[in-house]
Amino acid sequence: MMFCENRSDKLSEIHSDIRGPLYTRAMQMQARGTQVLKLNSGNPATYGFTMPQSVREALLQSVDNAVGYCDLRGMPQARQAILDYHRKKGIAGIGMDDIYLGNGVSELACICLEALLSFGHEVLVPSPGYSLWSNGARLAGAKPVFYRCDEHSDWYPDAGDIRRKITPKTRAIVIINPNNPTGALYPRQVLESLIQIAREHHLVIFSDEIYDRLVLDGKPHISTASLAEDVPIVTLNGLSKSHCICGFRCGWMVLSGPRDDSRGFREGIFELAAMRLCSNALTQLVVPAALEDSQSTNAMLVPGGRLYEQRRATVQELRKIPGIHFVENSAAFYLFPWMDPTQFRIPQDNTFARELLEEKHILLVPGNGFDWHTPGFFRLVMLPQAQQLRQAVQALGDLLDRYRITPTPVPVSQLPRAAGE
Numbered sequence: 001m002m003f004c005e006n007r008s009d010k011l012s013e014i015h016s017d018i019r020g021p022l023y024t025r026a027m028q029m030q031a032r033g034t035q036v037l038k039l040n041s042g043n044p045a046t047y048g049f050t051m052p053q054s055v056r057e058a059l060l061q062s063v064d065n066a067v068g069y070c071d072l073r074g075m076p077q078a079r080q081a082i083l084d085y086h087r088k089k090g091i092a093g094i095g096m097d098d099i100y101l102g103n104g105v106s107e108l109a110c111i112c113l114e115a116l117l118s119f120g121h122e123v124l125v126p127s128p129g130y131s132l133w134s135n136g137a138r139l140a141g142a143k144p145v146f147y148r149c150d151e152h153s154d155w156y157p158d159a160g161d162i163r164r165k166i167t168p169k170t171r172a173i174v175i176i177n178p179n180n181p182t183g184a185l186y187p188r189q190v191l192e193s194l195i196q197i198a199r200e201h202h203l204v205i206f207s208d209e210i211y212d213r214l215v216l217d218g219k220p221h222i223s224t225a226s227l228a229e230d231v232p233i234v235t236l237n238g239l240s241k242s243h244c245i246c247g248f249r250c251g252w253m254v255l256s257g258p259r260d261d262s263r264g265f266r267e268g269i270f271e272l273a274a275m276r277l278c279s280n281a282l283t284q285l286v287v288p289a290a291l292e293d294s295q296s297t298n299a300m301l302v303p304g305g306r307l308y309e310q311r312r313a314t315v316q317e318l319r320k321i322p323g324i325h326f327v328e329n330s331a332a333f334y335l336f337p338w339m340d341p342t343q344f345r346i347p348q349d350n351t352f353a354r355e356l357l358e359e360k361h362i363l364l365v366p367g368n369g370f371d372w373h374t375p376g377f378f379r380l381v382m383l384p385q386a387q388q389l390r391q392a393v394q395a396l397g398d399l400l401d402r403y404r405i406t407p408t409p410v411p412v413s414q415l416p417r418a419a420g421e
């Protein structure tokens, strides 16, 4: 018998397609000298976004103050700034002990799922959705049950579908708002309907709000937890996107709602946080400066700002491709377009994304990477410069032509007659 021939059974359904087989192939191509445009990952640093000056200064000033392990929940200065931020967003009844810093939302999502779920439990997760949550649920021994977000209703969650999927085993509902991969921003009524479901069925809400500061067009972001004090809600957020510092691994979560009802869950979180000692202390110390500095984030979102202009360029070019549909994103830097099945022969697998990589040297993630199994959908990451995005969308349009259903030729007898004929 070999030592470790097989990987763990727990991983059988885990998938991370943003860095999956197509990504591996792209890396091979790059190693052989082919330049690949990576529209697969939401990592602003790859595309020349730099950290704000406020963050750089705070980091340099802090180097000597973060040498040891810190409090398992996080440094008090960081937690105070996070507490102030979320109180201003309307979350009531929270204190310093309700805040945990982590090595990104990624780590904290796994901690809170692990703390809540036992084997056989079910968690409602959005489809399409960022696969951290479905993967995390599986690793925690639970089953992700996908609820539909509807492309014909601005990608909002379908409350009816959620209700139909609740069973006695359901323990939680995940909300990703603003959403990855759709860029949708949920209005108050949508959030209220999800909260009502959680209330009726005693579900914990995990509200991933990492894109809350990246809202375009002056729209407000409403924090789920600001709408309900009587439901246990974990709000997750961090600096990866708003301050373009994914590599710092700096995220946090805020526990709100009734304490007595969620004592066991809270104890579980405390134990898991203790087990990993603490999160990166140095990057925690940039949190106060970063949350003070909304200016550098906002500058990306207004006309002339990169995220605004990059979206404009992408949307303009996509509109030129007949048969491609999409809902313009209200937040973040993602679009989740789809091919009209009446106009394209849609390949049932990832052929189209593979051809795009091999022939046009563009890497993107097909819809199934986001737990969405209707073929013909894909995510575009609008982080490269506007001009590069225009060219990429044009190249995409060229490639898609090969899947176009040729219009049925009109018999000559039915052609309109030219004047005078």
Ligand SMILES: Cc1ncc(COP(=O)(O)O)c(C=O)c1O
Binding pocket: 042, 103, 104, 105, 106, 107, 130, 132, 176, 179, 180, 208, 210, 237, 238, 239, 240, 246, 249, 250, 251
């Ligand atoms: C919805 C969502 N949540 C969480 C993360 C990961 O965040 P972090 O860098 O804080 O781990 C991402 C990254 O793309 C994301 O899109």
